Amino acid sequence: MLTITDLHATVDGKPILNGLNLQVNAGEVHAIMGPNGSGKSTLAHILSGREGYQVTQGSVVYKDADLLALDIEARAHQGVFLAMQYPVELPGVNNMTFLRESVNSVRRARGEDELDAVSFIQRVREKAELVELPDKLLKRNVNSGFSGGEKKRNEILQMALLEPTLAILDETDSGLDIDAMRVVANGVNALRSPEHAMIVVTHYQRLLDYVVPDFVHVLANGRIIRSGDKSLAHELEEKGYGWVIEEAAA
Amino acid sequence: MGTVQKEVQSLINSGYEHGFVTQIESDTLPVGLDEDVIRHISAKKQEPEWMLERRLKAYRHWLGMTGPNWAHLNIPAIDYQAISYYSAPKKKGDGPKSLDEVDPELLDTYNKLGIPLEEQKALAGVAVDAVFDSVSVATTFRQSLADAGVIFCSMSEAVREYPELIQQYLGKIVPHTDNYFAALNAAVFSDGTFVYIPAGVRCPMELSTYFRINEAKTGQFERTLIIAEQGSSVSYLEGCTAPMRDENQLHAAVVELIAMDDAKIKYSTVQNWYPGDAQGRGGIYNFVTKRGECRGDRSHISWTQVETGSAITWKYPSCILRGNDSVGEFYSVAVTKGRQQADTGTKMIHLGRNSKSTIVSKGISAGQAQNTYRGLVRISQRAENARNHTQCDSLLLGDQCSAHTYPYIEVRHPNADVEHEATTSKISEDQLFYCRQRGLAEEEAVSMIVNGFCKEVFKELPMEFAVEAQKLLNLTLEGAVG
Secondary structure, three states: OOEEEEEEEOOOOEEEEEEEEEEEOOOOEEEEEEOOOHHHHHHHHHHHOOOOEEEEEEEEEEEEEEHHHHOOOHHOOOEEEEEEEOOOOOOEEEHHHHHHHHHHHHHHOOOOOOOOHHHHHHHHHHHHHHHHOHHHHOOOEEOOOHHHHHHHHHHHHHHHOOOOOOOEEEEOOOOOOHHHHHHHHHHHHHHOOOOEEEEEEEEEEEOHHHHOOOOOOOHHHHHHHHEEEEHHHHHHHHOOOOHHHHHHHH | OOHHHHHHHHHHOOOOOOOOOOOOEEEEEOOOOOOOOHHHHHHHHHHHHHHHHHHHHHHHHHOOOOOOOOOOOOOOOOHHOOOOOOOOOOOHHHHHOHHHHHHHHHHHHHOOOOOOOOOOOOOOEEEEEEOOEEEEEEEHHHHHHHHOOEEEHHHHHHHOOHHHHHHOOOOOOOOOOOOHHHHHHHHHHHEEEEEEEEEOOOOOOOOEEEEOOOOOOOOOOEEEEEEEEEEEEEEEEEEEEEOOOOEEEEOOOOOEEEOOOEEEEEEEEEOOOOOOOOOOOEEEEEEEEEEEEEEOOOOOOEEEEEEEOOEEEEEEEEEEEEOOOOEEEEEEEEEEEOOOOEEEEEEEEEOOOOEEEEEEEEEEEEOOEEEEEEEEEEEEOOOOOEEEEEEEEEEEEEOOEEEEEEHHHHHOOHHHHOEEEEEEEOOOOOHHHHHHOOOOHHHHHHHHHHHHHHHHOOOOOOOOHHHHHHHHHHHHOOOOOO
């Protein structure tokens, strides 16, 4: 589904990614871990098309096409979803309106009919229950006055509604207590299926107890230096990143 | 013109849909202004002598005045001798008695503007007075309104048919001495709308006036007077458009509202005059004086305006809250883009006890435009328990536009309660990225955020017009970002 080959990227001329390779197939969950400044968020942003990054070398092929050639919204229409680390507030924009606009613009782009109000509300209610997001937050403006945990649950609600083929979660677990993490994980696990793939960017192993990955990768200095299964995450939790980086350098 | 340039040109112009010119033979006075011109206008309208005297008095006063220079506007010198003060489509006899007699070309113009004048095609429940250049060309639903006792007619007709009402009320709220443009209007006004709601009557339909400037080198100077007697209520809406021309045209209107005891007037404006091109060539100068007096106890006047057009807007719809427990409201969305300039706001003058006012102003600025809110809240010595709440928000799109806020607050009673809140914000890159990542195109994202910003004002508009206003806003901001 997604093939990243020898990806190099810079921000303001400073190299961040230095030859990253990654293969993600449908149905797989990949966790990307690594120390601060290793390029985890940069990777998430480049895949979603955020401006401010220059790809200097390499390629990203998604569903047999050049992902990097697409606009931000075109990627969203193709099923790329980024759960943001810092979801922004949209003052004056009702959350329900935003969700409907979002779902319908994706449906329109795919040549599907827009959802009518009744079936849309039904679907939102059902998904909101899944992430335990209270009704009153659906009526409020997008993320306005939401707590950190509520913002993250709102992200997962959007993901659940859009049912993306490639979901990228950028440190969705940061700032969450155990209960909130469990709720978020439930939402994420509900989307797991043979058609959907996920890239979970995280600092800690904690989330991976709930969302069990098929692969764990260590990103350091802009490239993946080690890959393994879930046990690698536990090893990292125990011993830190130092030893992997040393081994990779040796 | 190269293809690229042409495309750019059409993109810029795409925001203004009403820029066409109606080809119709007109009876237009030569340019210039003197007492003879005023006598001529008065004679054309078959006005009584007292009306002519009032005009001449205003004109003589105007000659000694200078234009306002305090606004945050760059107003080029206006040559008042280069404007024609009267232009009317040619017609037989003295004006259409019924719609069958209205020139089909004119009916067609209003159809194109989405304002069908044939009653069977009209928006249900909305009566229209159509003002074309200097004259009212048609007024719909007059009979059904007359059955309810409501007078809804052109100002010219009112001067002839209801002289006692006109003499009693015209120029009482906005006297000719009020300001430069009010004086000019009092001297040369050519038409407008007169509304009279008798005591206890709830006007059975929305009333509206649609102003259209067509002829080149003319100014439009209309006058509107709405009187709501005790316990009556009315909702009135005005819309305005003009063709695209390279020269500037002047629109200097005066609107007066009077609400007696327990009466309510709701006055809504969707102003979409031609704003000029991207270089700032052409466009309407919209210099308008609007004022309402809550004369009676528990009277209520509400102004709602959506201002998207005009090269320059200078306009402060105000309320004089004379009655005890009277209520004044001002809800405004003012959008400026390209090189547009707007200095707009309101005045709430509290005289009565327990009088209450609300001001909600939303300014949106894009391109190289300037957007200014200017408002006065005055609580007089006898306005015990007066209350005001002002909320004034500015939204900036891009980094070359500007927003300014000038609130004036004068409180002369110790227990007044006056609140002022103001915010300035920008649509951030983060917000746009967030929306686009969820599948919205950039323009959809901007329009969603802008509509959210304006929501509080749009909900005050009559429903049909709220939808129109939203569409207009989306159209106006097309291509305004990025």
